[in-house]
Structures are given as C-alpha cells and as structure tokens.
Amino acid sequence: xxxxxxxxxxxxxxxxxxxxxxxxxxxxxxxxxxxxxxxxxxxxxxxxxxxxxxxxxxxxxxxxxxxxxxxxxxxxxxxxxxxxxxxxxxxxxxxxxxxxxxxxxxxxxxxxxxxxxxxxxxxxxxxxxxxxxxxxxxxxxxxxxxxxxxxxxxxxxxxxxxxxxxxxxxxxxxxxxxxxxxxxxxxxxxxxxxxxxxxxxxxxxxxxxxxxxxxxxxxxxxxxxxxxxxxxxxxxxxxxxxxxxxxxxxxxxxxxxxxxxxxxxxxxxxxxxxxxxxxxxxxxxxxxxxxxxxxxxxxxxxxxxxxxxxxxxxxxxxxxxxxxxxxxxxxxxxxxxxxxxxxxxxxxxxxxxxxxxxxxxxxxxxxxxxxxxxxxxxxxxxxxxxxxxxxxxxxxxxxxxxxxxxxxxxxxxxxxxxxxxxxxxxxxxxxxxxxxxxxxxxxxxxxxxxxxxxxxxxxxxxxxxxxxxxxxxxxxxxxxxxxxxxxxxxxxxxxxxxxxxxxxxxxxxxxxxxxxxxxxxxxxxxxxxxxxxxxxxxxxxxxxxxxxxxxxxxxxxxxxxxxxxxxxxxxxxxxxxxxxxxxxxxxxxxxxxxxxxxxxxxxxxxxxxxxxxxxxxxxx
Amino acid sequence: xxxxxxxxxxxxxxxxxxxxxxxxxxxxxxxxxxxxxxxxxxxxxxxxxxxxxxxxxxxxxxxxxxxxxxxxxxxxxxxxxxxxxxxxxxxxxxxxxxxxxxxxxxxxxxxxxxxxxxxxxxxxxxxxxxxxxxxxxxxxxxxxxxxxxxxxxxxxxxxxxxxxxxxxxxxxxxxxxxxxxxxxxxxxxxxxxxxxxxxxxxxxxxxxxxxxxxxxxxxxxxxxxxxxxxxxxxxxxxxxxxxxxxxxxxxxxxxxxxxxxxxxxxxxxxxxxxxxxxxxxxxxxxxxxxxxxxxxxxxxxxxxxxxxxxxxxxxxxxxxxxxxxxxxxx
Numbered sequence: 001x002x003x004x005x006x007x008x009x010x011x012x013x014x015x016x017x018x019x020x021x022x023x024x025x026x027x028x029x030x031x032x033x034x035x036x037x038x039x040x041x042x043x044x045x046x047x048x049x050x051x052x053x054x055x056x057x058x059x060x061x062x063x064x065x066x067x068x069x070x071x072x073x074x075x076x077x078x079x080x081x082x083x084x085x086x087x088x089x090x091x092x093x094x095x096x097x098x099x100x101x102x103x104x105x106x107x108x109x110x111x112x113x114x115x116x117x118x119x120x121x122x123x124x125x126x127x128x129x130x131x132x133x134x135x136x137x138x139x140x141x142x143x144x145x146x147x148x149x150x151x152x153x154x155x156x157x158x159x160x161x162x163x164x165x166x167x168x169x170x171x172x173x174x175x176x177x178x179x180x181x182x183x184x185x186x187x188x189x190x191x192x193x194x195x196x197x198x199x200x201x202x203x204x205x206x207x208x209x210x211x212x213x214x215x216x217x218x219x220x221x222x223x224x225x226x227x228x229x230x231x232x233x234x235x236x237x238x239x240x241x242x243x244x245x246x247x248x249x250x251x252x253x254x255x256x257x258x259x260x261x262x263x264x265x266x267x268x269x270x271x272x273x274x275x276x277x278x279x280x281x282x283x284x285x286x287x288x289x290x291x292x293x294x295x296x297x298x299x300x301x302x303x304x305x306x307x308x309x310x311x312x313x314x315x316x317x318x319x320x321x322x323x324x325x326x327x328x329x330x331x332x333x334x335x336x337x338x339x340x341x342x343x344x345x346x347x348x349x350x351x352x353x354x355x356x357x358x359x360x361x362x363x364x365x366x367x368x369x370x371x372x373x374x375x376x377x378x379x380x381x382x383x384x385x386x387x388x389x390x391x392x393x394x395x396x397x398x399x400x401x402x403x404x405x406x407x408x409x410x411x412x413x414x415x416x417x418x419x420x421x422x423x424x425x426x427x428x429x430x431x432x433x434x435x436x437x438x439x440x441x442x443x444x445x446x447x448x449x450x451x452x453x454x455x456x457x458x459x460x461x462x463x464x465x466x467x468x469x470x471x472x473x474x475x476x477x478x479x480x481x482x483x484x485x486x487x488x489x490x491x492x493x494x495x496x497x498x499x500x501x502x503x504x505x506x507x508x509x510x511x512x513x514x515x516x517x518x519x520x521x522x523x524x525x526x527x528x529x530x531x532x533x534x535x536x537x538x539x540x541x542x543x544x545x546x547x548x549x550x551x552x553x554x555x556x557x558x559x560x561x562x563x564x565x566x567x568x569x570x571x572x573x574x575x576x577x578x579x580x581x582x583x584x585x586x587x588x589x590x591x592x593x594x595x596x597x598x599x600x601x602x603x604x605x606x607x608x609x610x611x612x613x614x615x616x617x618x619x620x
Numbered sequence: 621x622x623x624x625x626x627x628x629x630x631x632x633x634x635x636x637x638x639x640x641x642x643x644x645x646x647x648x649x650x651x652x653x654x655x656x657x658x659x660x661x662x663x664x665x666x667x668x669x670x671x672x673x674x675x676x677x678x679x680x681x682x683x684x685x686x687x688x689x690x691x692x693x694x695x696x697x698x699x700x701x702x703x704x705x706x707x708x709x710x711x712x713x714x715x716x717x718x719x720x721x722x723x724x725x726x727x728x729x730x731x732x733x734x735x736x737x738x739x740x741x742x743x744x745x746x747x748x749x750x751x752x753x754x755x756x757x758x759x760x761x762x763x764x765x766x767x768x769x770x771x772x773x774x775x776x777x778x779x780x781x782x783x784x785x786x787x788x789x790x791x792x793x794x795x796x797x798x799x800x801x802x803x804x805x806x807x808x809x810x811x812x813x814x815x816x817x818x819x820x821x822x823x824x825x826x827x828x829x830x831x832x833x834x835x836x837x838x839x840x841x842x843x844x845x846x847x848x849x850x851x852x853x854x855x856x857x858x859x860x861x862x863x864x865x866x867x868x869x870x871x872x873x874x875x876x877x878x879x880x881x882x883x884x885x886x887x888x889x890x891x892x893x894x895x896x897x898x899x900x901x902x903x904x905x906x907x908x909x910x911x912x913x914x915x916x917x918x919x920x921x922x923x924x925x926x927x928x929x930x931x932x933x934x935x936x937x938x939x940x941x942x943x944x945x946x947x948x949x950x
Contacts, residue, residue, distance in 0.1 A: 142681045145705035147727070156723070177718025190723040331727070331746040332770045332789050402704075402727045402746045402770070404813070405830060406855050406874040407899070407918065 049601075052306050062281050063298035070295050077101065078114030079292040085122025086299060094122070095130060105137055108144040109151050112158035113217060114292065120161065120225040121299045138162055142175045147401070149205040149328065150214040153194060157218035160187035161225050188231065191222070195238055199592040199607045201338060202325035202579060205362070207245065209255035210266050213274025213293030215242055224300030230610060237605045237612060239302055243282060244596055246275055247312035248321045248584045249345050249354065253279040253286020256372040257345040257354015260325070261365040264418050267425050268459070268499075269381030270372065283312045286378050305614075310598040311584040315349035318518075320438060321582035324589050327361050333399045342577050346439045350374050350518050351482035353439050357574075358432040360391075363400040364416050366428035369441060371516055373480035375463075382461035382499055383479060385486070387512055389445050390453045391429035392420045422453045423502070435565035435572070440551040442559045444489075444511040446544055456510045458486070458503030466525060467501075475503075476529050483525065485532040487513040489539050489547070509541040513549050521552075644907050646670040648916055649686040649701070649944040650937060667701060667714065670922070674936030679714030688730035691948040692738040692755070699948065700741060700756060702731035707743055709756045720756030730944075732784060734776040734798075742799040744771035744786050751799035764793060764802045775815045777840070779822035785841045787812025787827060794841060807844040808835045813873070817841075818861040826869060826885070828856030834871045836885040851879050851888045857901045858945075864910040868928070872900035878915060880928050894932035895923050902945035916942025 070076065070083035071090075078101065084094040098118065105111050119126075119134060126134070145155045163174075163184040171177045178186070197204075205211055219242065222235035249256055254270040266273050277291030282304050325341035341361045345354035355369035370386035397408040409420055418424040431447045447454050460467065466478035475486040490507035515532055522528040536550040546560035559565040565572050579587035579594075586595045592607040600617040651665050666683035668676040685704025692698035701708040706721035707728055721728075727746035733755075734740040742751045742762070749762040749771055771788035782798040785805075792807035792815070807827070814828035825837040827844065833852040835844040846852060855874040862868035869881040877892030878900060892898055897920030906912035913925045914935075921937030922945070 142683070144684055145726070147685075147704060152723070171718060172716070177716065186722045193723075329747075330769065334769065337769070402729060404855065404857060404874070404901075 049306060055306055055309055056303065058284060059282070059303060062284060066281055066290070066295050066298045069290055070292075078118050079295050082114070082117040082121045082299065083295060085118065085125040088125055091125055094125075095127070098130065099133075102133060102137060105141045109146055109154040109158065111141070112143055113154045113214075113221065113296075116158045116161055116221055116225070117296055117299065119165070120221070135166060138166075139173050139175055149194070149203065150211050152190065153215055153218045156187040156190045156194075157221050159183050160191060160231070161221060163187070164225075164227060191231075192234070195234060195607060196592060198238075199241065199587075199594065199605075200579075200590045202323065202341065203245075204260070204326050204328040204338060206260045206325035206341065207249065207255060207257075207323075207343070208259050208261040208365075209270060209273035209275040210262055211260075211274070212242075212246060212255065213278055213291060216274075216278055217293045217296045220297040220300035220302055223302050224296075233610055233612075234607070236302065237607065237610070239297075240305060240308065240596075240603075240605055240612075241594055243304055243308050244311065244585055244594060245323070245580075246279070247283075247308050248580075248582055249323075249347065249352070250275075250279060250285075250312055251315070251347065251352045251372055251374055252378050253283075254372060254378055256347070256352035256370065258343055258356035258369055259365075259367040260328075260341075260362040262367045262426055263365065264425055267367055267386075268384065268461070270384065271378045271381060276378070279312065283309050285313050305596075305603055307596050307598050307601050307603050307614075310601075311596060314598070315347060317583075318346065318348040318439075319583045321345045321347060321585070322578060322580070324577050324579045328363075328400055330399050331402060333395060340574075340577065342574055344436045346436070346516075348439075348518060350480060350520075351439075351516055353436065353441060353514070353516050355434045355436045355441055355443075358429070358434040358443070360396050360399060360428045360430050362428060363396055364412060364419050365426050367426055368428065368432060369434050369436070369443060371479070371482070371484055371514065373482040375480050380463070382463045385458070385460055385464075385477070385479065385484060387443055387456060387458040387503070388425065388427060389429035389432050389447060389456050390422055390424045391427055391431070392452050396428065396430070422455075423457065425457075425459060433559075433561055435557065435559045437555055437557055437567050438551065438553055439516040440549065440553075440555070440557060441514040442511065442547045442549065442557060442565070443514070444545040444547070444559065444561045445509070446561045447508040447510070449508060451508075454508055455504060455506045456490075456492075457505075458488075458492075458512070460501040460503060462499055462501070468529075470529065470533070472533055474529075474532060476525070476532070478519065478525060481519045483517045483519050483522065483528040485513075485515040485517075485528070487537065487539075489513070489541060489545060507541070509545050511539075511541075511545045511547065513537065513539070513547055515549075515552055517552055643950045644947040645950050646914065646922075647689050647699075647946050647948060648676075648902065648922060648937070648940075648942050649689055651684060651686075651941040651943065667699075668937065669714070670935065674934070676936055680710065680717045681708065683708070686943060687728065688944045689946045689948075690731045690733045690741070691946070692733050693735045693949065694738050696949045698733075698738070698755070700731050700733060702728040702743055704728070707731060707741075707750075707756055707759075718756075720752070721750070721759050724761075725750050725759055729771060730773045732774045732776040734782070734784070735778050736776075736781045737798075740776075740782070740798050742774050742776070742784050742786070742795075744774040744788065746770050749774070749786060749793075749799065749802060753798065762795070762799050762802055766790065766804065770811075772811065772813050773815045775817055777822065778817060778819050780840075785815050785817075785825065787815045792827065792841065792844065805842060807837075807841075808832060808846065813856060814858050815841075816859050816861060818863060818866050820863040821861075821866045824861060824866055826859040826861055826871070828859045828871055828873060830855050834859055834869075834879075834885065834888075847881075847885055847888060849888055850890065851876075854879075858903045858916075860903050860905050860913070862905040862911060863907060864905075868905070868911065870903050870905070870913055872903050872915060874899050876900065878903070878913075878929050882928070891929035894925070894929070895934075896920060902942050904945050904947060907947050914945055916945040918942070 071087040081094045084090045163180040169180045171179045219238045226232045253276045255275045277289045278294045281294040323343040326338040342357045351373040353371045372384045375383045394405045394408040434443045464477045468476045477484040489511040492505035495502040538548040544561040549557045579589045594605045596603040604613045667679045688702035697713045698711045706719045728743045730744040739755045750759045774786040777783035786793045793802040795802045808829045810832040811830040818824040823840045825841045827835040834847045837844045857873040860870045867884045871879040875898045877898045879888040881888045897917035899918040902916030918941045921940045922935040923932045
C-alpha cells in the first residue's frame with residue numbers, strides 16, 4: 001500500500017499526516033474487503049446489472065414521453081410552458097402564455113414551484129427581457145410560506161434556487177426584504193434541517209398518496225437545478241429516500257395502508273393521486289397519468305437506482321414492513337411536539353393490509369388502516385376496505401392549528417368540505433385504536449357518549465367478487481385474489497350506497513377483527529370460511545372493547561382498548577420501533593441513514609456524511 | 621379684549637399642537653375574505669390604515685395571516701406585525717417591509733414593542749415566546765417555566781421597564797428581565813386569549829379567556845379575579861379599557877356581540893344589536909375621544925360607536941375578518 005502512495009518529499013507535515021491517514025484508511029478498506037465475503041464499493045454509488053441498461057432506457061423513454069405529453073398540449077399552464085421551452089416547441093405560445101400568467105400571480109408556494117420549473121428548465125429559450133420580468137415578480141409578488149411541511153419544502157426550495165440564480169442582490173430586490181444571501185442561507189438551513197428530521201424521526205406529513213408529489217418535486221428541482229454539489233447530492237439522496245419509502249408500500253403503484261393525509265375521492269380511488277403518477281414515471285408499474293409533479297422529476301434528470309425498481313415491483317414473496325413516522329407539530333393539548341406514529345404493513349402480490357396505531361396522528365385527513373387488493377386495472381379503484389369513526393372536533397384541529405377553538409371547524413371546512421360530515425370516509429379519531437400482526441388486524445373503538453358523530457362506518461365496495469354474511473357474524477368477502485374475513489364486534493346496519501355498502505354501527509363500544517388471506521392458500525372460498533370459523537375468537541365490549549384472536553397463521557393476538565397489544569403473550573415493543581424495518585428497507589430511529597436491500601444488493605444512504613454506498617453480497 | 625384674543629390664540633395654538641403631535645391613526649389586521657385558503661387567489665389581506673369614512677389603504681404585503689400589530693411609540697414610522705410566516709417590520713410607515721425572522725419563528729400570534737425601550741420586542745407564537753433586543757435584527761427563543769406549547773397574546777407593561785405579560789394555553793406569564801425568562805403567575809385557569817393594560821392606570825389589567833369570560837387585575841397582573849354573570853362562560857377574544865375613564869371596559873368574542881362594563885368590570889351588559897356579525901376579534905377605545913369604541917368583526921369589517929354600543933356606524937371593509945385593531949400616533 002505504501003508503495004502505491006505517491007509520497008512527495010515537499011509535503012508539509014500536516015499534508016504528510018493527511019496522506020498517511022489516507023493510506024491507512026485504504027489499507028483498512030482493503031483488509032475489510034479481504035476479510036468479509038462481500039464486495040465493498042464506496043463510489044460510484046450505482047452498481048450496474050444486466051438489467052440496468054434496459055431499465056434505464058425504459059425510464060428515459062417514459063421521461064421523454066411525459067415531457068412530450070406536456071410539450072404537445074395545446075393549452076395549459078406553467079408545466080406546459082416549461083416543457084415547451086425545454087423542448088424548444090411552440091415558443092411564441094409559451095412566452096405569450098407566460099406573459100399572461102405573470103400579470104396576476106397567485107398561489108403562494110403553488111405558484112413558486114412551477115414558476116421555478118419554467119425559470120430553470122426553460123431558461124435557454126427565455127429572452128432576456130422575459131427573464132427580467134420574471135425576476136421582478138420575486139420583488140413584487142408576496143407568496144405566503146404556508147403552514148404545512150409540503151408548503152415549506154416547496155417554498156424554501158424555490159427560495160434556495162432563485163437566490164442561487166440571483167446571488168448578490170439586496171433586500172430591497174426581494175419580496176421579503178431579505179438579501180439574496182440571507183434568503184439562500186435560510187432556505188438551505190431549513191431544507192437540511194427538514195432532511196435531518198425526516199431521516200431521524202420520519203416525515204410529519206407522512207406517506208400521503210396525494211401530497212407525495214409535493215415532496216418529490218422540490219427534491220427533484222434541487223437535484224436538477226442546484227449548483228452546489230453537496231445540495232445536489234442531498235437532494236438525490238432524499239429522492240431515493242422518499243421513493244424507497246413508497247416503493248416498499250406500493251401495490252401496482254397504489255400507496256396502501258395508513259396515510260397522514262388523503263382525500264374523499266382518493267381514499268376510494270387510489271390511482272387518482274400524485275404518488276401513482278410518479279410511480280408510473282419511475283417504474284412503469286401502473287398505468288400512465290399526466291402529473292405535473294412527475295414532469296418535474298422527468299425534467300430534473302434524476303434517475304432512480306435500479307434497486308428501487310426491484311423493491312417497487314417484486315411482490316413474489318409476502319413480507320411485513322414497519323415504519324416510524326411522527327405527527328406534524330402539535331401546538332396545543334399535547335406534552336410532546338411530535339408524537340411517534342407506528343406503521344405496519346403486510347404486502348403480497350395479491351393484496352396489502354396496512355395500519356397506523358390509531359388516535360389523532362394528523363388532523364382532518366388521516367387514513368388509519370385498509371385492506372387493498374390487486375386488480376387488473378388500478379384506474380378502476382374501489383379495491384379497498386376499511387373502517388373509521390368520523391370524528392369532528394375543534395380539539396383535534398387546535399392541536400395542530402393556531403386559530404381560535406370555536407372558529408376552527410368552520411375554517412377547515414372552507415377547504416376540506418367533508419371534515420364536519422357524519423358520513424365522511426377520511427379522518428382520525430382519538431377513540432380508535434388499531435393493532436395489526438401480519439395479515440390480521442384488530443380495530444377497537446370506545447367512543448364517549450355525546451361525541452359528535454358517535455358511530456362507526458365500514459367501507460365495503462360493490463366491486464367485491466363475493467360477499468357473504470355468516471350466522472356466526474363473520475362477514476366473508478373476496479376482492480381480487482384476496483379472501484377477507486371481517487368480524488364486527490357490535491350490531492350494525494347495512495346501508496347500500498352508489499358504489500359501496502356502508503356498515504353503520506351506532507354502538508359506542510365497537511370494533512372489528514379482520515383476517516386476510518391469499519385465495520391461493522385455500523382450495524376454495526368455502527375452505528377459507530371453514531378455516532376462519534375454526535379459529536379461536538373471544539370478544540367483549542364491556543367494560544371496554546377487547547379481543548383474543550388466533551390468526552390463520554397461528555399467532556394468538558390479544559388486544560384490549562388502552563392496553564398494549566400482545567402477540568403470543570408478548571407485548572408489542574413500541575419503544576424500539578424502527579424507522580424502517582422489512583426485507584427491503586432497514587433504518588434505526590435517529591440514525592439519519594437508510595439501507596436498501598434486494599437480492600444481495602445493498603444501497604446505504606448516509607445523511608450524516610452525505611454519502612451513498614453500494615455493495616453486493618457474494619451469493620453462493 | 622386683548623386678553624381674550626391672546627387666550628383664544630393660545631388655546632388655538634394648543635389645539636393645533638395637540639392635534640399635530642398626537643393624532644392617532646387606526647390600523648387593522650384583516651383577512652379580506654371568509655373563503656380564504658392557502659394557495660388560492662385571494663383578495664388583498666393584511667394591514668389596512670383607516671383614512672376616514674369607509675376608506676382604507678392597504679399597506680405592504682397581502683398577508684393572509686396577520687394576527688397582531690405593534691408600533692414604536694417613540695418612532696411611529698416603525699411598526700412590527702405578528703404574522704403566520706414571521707415578524708414583519710417597516711421603518712417608513714409601511715412603504716417597505718422586511719421579514720425579520722427566519723424559519724425558526726412561525727405562527728406569530730401577537731407582538732409587543734416595549735414603550736420604555738422600543739428596541740425590546742417580544743412575540744407570542746404557537747411555539748412559545750421569541751424576543752429581540754434590537755427591534756428584530758436578531759431573535760432568541762425565551763425560556764418559559766413551565767413550558768407551554770402555545771402563546772396567544774402579549775403586552776408590554778408601559779410603566780415598568782423590561783416587564784411584559786403574555787397569555788396562552790397555560791394562562792398568564794410574566795417576565796421582568798426583558799423577555800429572557802418567563803414564569804406563570806396566579807391567574808385564570810383557562811387559555812388566555814387577550815391581555816390589555818390601562819395606560820393611564822397601569823396597575824389595571826384585563827384578560828379575555830377561552831370559556832371563562834374576562835378576568836381583572838388591579839395589582840399589575842399579579843392576581844386576577846373573574847367576572848361573574850353570563851360573560852363568565854364566553855370565549856373572549858378581545859378586551860379594552862377606556863383610558864380616559866377606567867370604569868368603562870369592553871370585551872367581545874365568539875358570538876358574543878359586545879360586552880360593556882361601566883363599573884370597572886363588576887357587571888357587564890351584552891349588546892348584539894346594530895351589527896350583524898356577532899363574533900368580534902378586536903376592539904379598542906379611541907385614545908382621543910372619550911368613550912368612542914371601535915370593533916373588528918369576523919366577517920363584517922369595522923364598526924364604531926360613540927355611545928357605548930347603543931348605535932353603531934359601519935366603517936367599511938365589508939366581508940373582512942378583523943384580527944387586530946390598534947391606534948398608532950401619526
């Protein structure tokens with residue numbers, strides 16, 4: 001090793017010490033390489049495989065077609081302008097449209113991100129005088145920073161990039177009176193602190209199929225347009241991170257299980273989300289839909305590492321995947337600023353069942369659990385089943401928003417119209433508790449009297465291939481190739497609605513036991529029913545709801561309201577819940593690291609050192 | 621005769637002097653539409669200055685979350701605003717603005733410039749209290765004991781240097797070291813939504829609370845007693861004391877109309893007539909006209925009464941939600 005070191009006799013003592021340290025480090029690396037049965041790579045971070053070129057070509061083709069999709073549209077807004085300018089197509093139309101839009105900017109950070117896309121992606125075809133007018137808007141238009149994590153990510157990414165483009169300008173030239181340098185440093189500081197928080201405690205606005213895109217797009221913009229190599233590297237790593245997060249919990253491009261936020265339509269039609277649009281672009285594992293967020297990824301030049309493709313698409317072996325997230329910042333009614341969120345998802349090619357632990361983990365739009373089954377065309381939707389208590393309370397809202405208690409609900413209903421609706425299909429409840437083990441789940445409710453909307457609803461779509469009510473009270477269903485058994489703990493009414501049935505129960509002490517199985521595990525649906533009917537099931541509702549249930553896989557689950565659940569007599573260890581845990585992703589809480597694994601391949605994102613490492617285990 | 625002319629001349633000069641030096645202007649913090657949402661194309665919101673009749677001038681940002689206004693009494697051209705995205709400052713009467721805070725400071729609910737040392741400013745935020753001793757150039761997080769998550773209101777003690785009172789989810793807090801350290805004082809056992817001091821009688825303080833009406837202190841905020849009667853169960857967003865007659869007080873909140881007391885807070889009568897917007901978030905007595913009361917409603921703009929609520933005059937800003945209302949010397 002020393003022989004390979006180009007010793008320069010003119011080196012100063014510190015430089016010599018540094019050179020020797022490097023030599024020692026190389027020796028250590030070589031020793032590790034020889035000692036351990038895998039190959040060690042530090043850089044470059046991506047190891048090619050026989051599929052790499054093919055996957056890359058396919059991805060690039062989707063990028064090109066998406067950019068063309070927007071560049072060829074006869075009308076539209078900023079994304080169409082950006083793609084046309086990027087392609088050099090319809091430039092007069094694009095500039096005229098841009099001129100119109102610039103006359104009355106609005107939308108705060110939802111103006112900032114597409115405007116930044118035009119500014120950078122379309123830069124080469126923007127005449128100087130147009131660039132000047134665009135620059136002037138950053139002085140005259142006053143975008144609001146917003147009040148959610150995604151707002152801030154978009155806002156500060158835009159501030160970071162625009163002040164990178166105009167680096168030495170005084171406060172008077174910016175809408176907020178702060179100089180280029182002040183804005184740039186503040187934006188950088190926020191973005192890095194958000195990355196650090198996310199990779200140590202999880203996202204606050206976590207796993208939202210609808211808002212997924214507004215995290216991916218600012219990271220794509222940073223990756224594509226930042227000139228600082230360190231920020232570019234961070235952005236690439238955060239893109240890998242966000243994509244890995246979804247990849248392990250997607251079924252044909254649909255984001256399954258528990259979410260921090262979703263919408264009334266999207267909770268039933270999961271394809272209609274930015275997450276699905278972006279996964280079409282990244283992996284082609286779901287049908288095409290035009291999504292501006294995805295177009296920004298395409299324009300950025302980002303390419304997902306191959307390992308993510310496999311994690312996103314290989315569902316040949318069922319697996320349990322756990323994640324730790326956090327609530328958004330709590331400002332009232334809480335001792336902690338960010339309470340932990342424990343996610344649990346069981347994935348298989350035919351179905352997924354996933355959950356949060358229940359309680360108010362996010363205001364307004366939480367989705368606490370569901371079963372989702374694979375269908376031939378994910379665009380059809382209605383391939384999901386879940387329950388909820390439609391809670392509506394200023395208590396929940398003021399936990400997360402600063403407005404006055406009695407004004408709060410009205411303010412929320414302005415933009416989230418179903419929040420105060422008794423028959424809504426989204427939302428959290430402080431009286432809902434959930435426990436899941438593999439593909440069995442127990443959900444319990446203990447709703448105090450006089451609670452607004454004191455009932456429990458269950459969503460059963462009409463797309464179910466089978467639906468049978470057994471005298472034992474079990475409800476048996478088949479969705480795609482998934483058999484589903486649902487045991488309601490309390491009496492209910494069965495109400496028909498346009499595209500679904502609603503299991504409606506007004507019992508305050510309530511709950512359900514859910515067991516899912518691959519259809520392929522049984523000779524017939526009848527055999528599945530027999531197997532479920534033979535399982536041990538003990539339930540009670542008073543003094544509080546509780547369940548003892550032996551699953552199809554032989555585990556005995558005990559869960560009582562307000563008590564720690566047990567599996568085979570052992571309490572679930574929530575204290576040591578990992579940031580990521582499953583066959584594909586591993587990360588310890590607080591680590592600021594994420595290791596991806598697939599078929600002997602490993603990819604480690606280390607945000608402590610802002611580095612990526614890949615290696616391959618030697619497979620006998 | 622000469623004596624009378626001289627007296628009249630002197631009186632005229634006095635009046636002109638008074639008017640010229642002490643004329644106050646009314647400013648309000650406004651959300652201009654009830655259908656506002658983040659990211660939507662909203663009409664102008666933020667700071668408005670009353671020009672008389674129903675005429676208002678919008679100043680600075682179209683800020684959708686302007687919660688509080690405070691001016692430097694020694695230099696009224698300097699004004700600080702408590703906003704959802706930080707603390708804004710102007711030093712030229714609203715011509716130019718700067719956000720003085722960075723990403724660490726957000727959801728600023730109220731702000732107070734200390735009148736005895738105007739470089740000292742404290743802001744009440746959803747995440748505690750922040751302070752600056754250079755009028756916003758640098759901000760530091762204050763130490764609160766016990767730590768509350770949420771602070772709603774803050775007022776500088778006009779008679780004691782370095783002293784402020786603040787209110788929030790945990791009740792009333794006091795600092796005597798310029799905002800560095802804060803301690804909870806014996807006070808209302810409810811969230812405190814507004815705090816006001818009588819400038820002319822500085823030991824007299826009034827607090828509005830969530831669900832428990834108003835509380836009064838006559839010892840500078842050291843101890844508090846709640847008002848009885850129907851007001852005692854209300855959410856009170858705004859309180860005011862008439863400096864020229866400290867027996868006159870006003871309070872208002874969620875669906876309350878206006879409560880008036882003419883006996884120093886012992887009894888309160890409720891007025892809901894004369895305006896169609898019973899939820900009121902801001903009110904103030906006119907510092908120059910004894911007994912003149914201004915209210916800022918949620919959804920109906922600004923109203924004024926010269927007879928303690930018997931009759932009201934609408935001052936414009938139709939549809940506006942008025943979050944704060946303050947007078948500043950011109």
